[in-house]
Amino acid sequence: MVEVTLYTRRPCFLCDKAKASIRAAASLHRLPIVLTEVDVDADAALRERFTNEVPVIYVNGAEAFRHRVSPQEFADYVKLARR
Numbered sequence: 001m002v003e004v005t006l007y008t009r010r011p012c013f014l015c016d017k018a019k020a021s022i023r024a025a026a027s028l029h030r031l032p033i034v035l036t037e038v039d040v041d042a043d044a045a046l047r048e049r050f051t052n053e054v055p056v057i058y059v060n061g062a063e064a065f066r067h068r069v070s071p072q073e074f075a076d077y078v079k080l081a082r083r
Contacts, residue, residue: 025071
């Protein structure tokens with residue numbers, strides 16, 4: 001399984017789009033991912049670390065995308081990360 005962490009907040013249009021891209025990629029490409037969403041506003045340290053720089057997507061503990069990602073970009077990255 002590939003660990004995916006989506007750092008997000010509410011409301012956040014770009015965060016919603018990123019989550020939709022991740023889910024679409026996982027479904028279309030049958031990616032074995034575990035998606036965890038983390039609300040940066042629920043933790044002062046995360047809020048300070050990310051400020052307004054959300055969404056941020058980590059794959060297997062490494063930052064992979066910031067702000068925007070398409071389903072194809074996400075799928076390609078995850079496929080490489082699995083090698």
